[in-house]
Amino acid sequence: METKLATQVGRLRLRSPLLTASGTSGSADELAGLGGSQATVAALGAFVTKGVTLAPRQGNPEPRIIETRAGLLNSIGLQNKGVARFLSEDWPKLRQYKLPVIVNISANTVEEYGELAGRLVAGAPDIAGLEINVSCPNIKEGGVSFGVDPVAIEKIVRTVKRPAGRALIITKLTPNITDITVAAEAAIAGGTDALSMINTLRGVAIDLRTQRPYFANVAAGLSGPAVKPVGLCMVWDCFAKIPECRSRRVPIIGIGGISTWQDVIEYLLAGASAVQVGTAWFVYPDIFVEMKKGLERYLAGNRTTVRQLVGRAHRW
Amino acid sequence: MNLNATIAQLLARDGWTLDGHVARQGRRRISFFTPDTPVAKFQRIARQDRDRFLHLAVVVAATAAVMHRLRTPQLADRYPRALFTSLEELAGPLRPRTTTVATFHAEVLSNRPTEDRSHYRLVFRAPELSGLVPPQFFMMDTLPERFPFGARTVNRGPVDWTPRPMLKRPFGICRDFHPHFPADYLKRLALPPSLALTLHPPAPDHFDLLYKVLPEGLGTNLMTKLNRGDRVHMLGPLGQPFDVRPLRAAGVEEVHIIGGGVGMAPLITLVEALRFYAFPVKVFLGIATLASLRLQDELAVTFGESPRAAYVYLDDLLAAGVKPADIFLSCDMARPRRVRGLPAANLHQGLVPEQYRRFLRERPVPQAMAITCGPHRMMEVMTGICRAAGLPLKVLLEKRMGCGFGVCFSCVQKVRHADGSEDYARVCREGPLFDAEEIVWKPNSQPKWAGCGCAARC
Known part of the structure; x- marks a missing residue:
């Protein structure tokens, strides 16, 4: 039976609108090692993995993280063990959660995106979805340089869609762009099934002692509660301006600074069909359980459901 | 009984005798009990022993899992002043303990x-x-x-x-x-x-x-x-536990602990563990000044009494059973004065790696291993000293962390694997203790206030 929390992203029916956010979700072991992992898994609608690339990536040199006011800057650089080891080591563990698994993919060229998607779908036929990362600010090539180029976005989505088969295609967009709806429309033109927004905002920190930038790459990605209004605004804009989003033919997954159940409701009202929570999870690993409780209370108190809330703030 | 034979065998190596369920050596006694022994028995032993620790009670559980359930703080009143073991651990190999976060x-x-x-x-x-x-x-x-x-x-x-x-x-x-x-x-x-x-x-x-x-x-x-x-x-x-017990089978006869500044803090529990398992320990402590270690009894100050100062680290080490002669103190900002009965020869003005290098030169210890924690530069120097002396060294690393449980990949350290490949290891998940030879030290790049060696990632 469908509960009040149930939602839908394209063809994918989710029992809860709460998803892990790529980059902050680890692979499989980390969640399992936590004491309350069963309750967390029960609160999740789907599991979004950390970004996977074709070849293993070492990631950026340290330091990789610094706290800011109400947020944090990170420059991890997509450290991961590559698609081959992901399929052999992590995938069997992820399946044990009995959750839809969405794999975040990242690549340097358009062709690599296609190859990566093909290998994932061939190696893991029951993969629920692929989230195309065209927005990572922390890698030299690809990443955000694709994310600001509508032509490239459309090409990548089209390339990934071909081998993806039944897997849902989600395009993760960057906020480091003048008008996010341009990128969103490009992804829709390429045939994406859903959009997720936002990735981190570019930010810089400078070390007073060395009087040099703190991060080797100078700019890093800002996340955390500080960016919530930005993410919320971008979800709002896409829902308001793009008919496909408004009709939910191309649903939006809201990301950006979500730290409380109230933030989740705000994103739903602004037009997100589901949300991803990242940074807040570091601070409080029981966050999904707390959010689920808060959502249930709000939905019961207002006699409504998640499906009814999506985009409700746009009525006037 | 098989169990008695096993215990007798273990004790015989150290000159103890087992008679029934009581082991003796001179005035010392260890009594072995099953978990269902009435609480009064433990209370009586604790009362008669009066904190001299001449008579110990040991609870023997069936399996390691049962034992760890029994030794929780919630059951502490049921087994006052008792130590724990299991048939499994007595008879079989040592089992590392796994913990959930x-x-x-x-x-x-x-x-x-x-x-x-x-x-x-x-x-x-x-x-x-x-x-x-x-x-x-x-x-x-x-x-x-x-x-x-x-x-x-x-x-x-x-x-x-x-x-x-x-x-x-x-x-x-x-x-x-x-x-x-x-x-x-x-x-x-x-x-x-x-x-x-x-x-x-x-x-x-x-x-x-x-x-x-x-x-x-x-x-x-x-x-x-x-x-x-x-x-x-x-x-x-969080992090990987380090089981010190297999060190004895590996032939380690002495463990050197070298702590720089607040890097000493997390090493004290390691000293406690080593002391519990009866390992000989030598501790090298490097600090700025003695004043940075002195704690005052605020209550005494309030009542106008002359306060009895406590020294963090020094008093902790002494409480853990390290003898004053085994504690070496380096102060780099002031001349250390004699404190807590440390022999004058153990005091050094300067940095702790200098003192450790001199110690190794004067008294080479072939079967020792070293564990260090402190500023990155100090740990790097220590790696060189131990390599020259042929001693295995482990380093306890501290990094800025995001999550602590391995998902954010922020607290990484570059390591070199046995096959020569290099990789970033997460200090929170693969660490925090690493073999010093694995570490690829970064040349002088750590900002001073992040690599000051403080357990506080400030």
Whole structure:
């Protein structure tokens, strides 16, 4: 039976609108090692993995993280063990959660995106979805340089869609762009099934002692509660301006600074069909359980459901 | 009985005799009991022994899992002053303990500065950390309980976890305290070494940590405001435990602990573990000045009495049963004066690696191993010293962390594997203890205030 929390992203029916956010979700072991992992898994609608690339990536040199006011800057650089080891080591563990698994993919060229998607779908036929990362600010090539180029976005989505088969295609967009709806429309033109927004905002920190930038790459990605209004605004804009989003033919997954159940409701009202929570999870690993409780209370108190809330703030 | 034969065999190596369920050597006695022994029996032993630790009670459970359930703080009253073991561990190989990460609130018991207010000592109650095996660590909030707008009344639970500073800070445990055991019980406890490896202390229920406060460190500055009774959110135990027991089978005869500044803090629990398992330990401590170690008894000051100063680290080490002759002290800002009965020959003005190098030159110890924690530069120098002396060295690393449980890949250290390939290892997940030879040291790039060696990632 469908509960009040149930939602839908394209063809994918989710029992809860709460998803892990790529980059902050680890692979499989980390969640399992936590004491309350069963309750967390029960609160999740789907599991979004950390970004996977074709070849293993070492990631950026340290330091990789610094706290800011109400947020944090990170420059991890997509450290991961590559698609081959992901399929052999992590995938069997992820399946044990009995959750839809969405794999975040990242690549340097358009062709690599296609190859990566093909290998994932061939190696893991029951993969629920692929989230195309065209927005990572922390890698030299690809990443955000694709994310600001509508032509490239459309090409990548089209390339990934071909081998993806039944897997849902989600395009993760960057906020480091003048008008996010341009990128969103490009992804829709390429045939994406859903959009997720936002990735981190570019930010810089400078070390007073060395009087040099703190991060080797100078700019890093800002996340955390500080960016919530930005993410919320971008979800709002896409829902308001793009008919496909408004009709939910191309649903939006809201990301950006979500730290409380109230933030989740705000994103739903602004037009997100589901949300991803990242940074807040570091601070409080029981966050999904707390959010689920808060959502249930709000939905019961207002006699409504998640499906009814999506985009409700746009009525006037 | 097979069990008796096993225990007798273990004890015989150290010159003890087993008679029924009681082992003896001179005035010392160890009595073995089953878990269902009436509590009165343990109480009687504790009463008659009067903290001299001449007569010990050992509870023998069937399996290691049952034993770890019995030695929780919740059951401490049922087995006052008892040590624990299991048939499994007595007869079979040593089994490492696995722990699950818990999220919980700890209660602050005290938070006191040293004389120069550079370091603080925070004591807190957290039975959830009782399974922690050093050098595992935990993450803690720098603010008391996070309650957002109206949470107490409307939501009946915390909902907003994000005031600044948002991230928790990682800390190693400095000391742990067991219910029914005096803080310095290790000083008096002298277990037969072969048997000691199969015994476990009761699980601790409160802990203390030592943190260094720096002007730039927002988190540690906020932590100084914590008060008795505050509830602080924590996550732990985290990281890989280091089981010291197999060291004996590996032929290690002596362990050298070298701590630089606040890097000494997380090594003290390792010293406690080594002392419990009856390993000979030598400790090298490098600090700026003695004043940064001196804690004052605030109550005595309030009542106008002459305060009896306590020295963090030194008193902790002595309480852990390290003899003054085995403690070496380096002060780099002032000439160290004689304190706590340390021999004059053990005092050194300068940096601790210099003193350690001289020690190794004068008294080469072939079957030793070293463990160090401190500023990155110091650990790098230590790696060279130990390589030259042919001693294995382990380094306890500290990094800025995001999550602490392995998902954010922030606290990485470049390591070189046996096959020559290089990789970034997560300090929180693969560490925090690494073989020094694995580490690829970064040339002088760590900002001073991040690599100051403070357990406080400030």
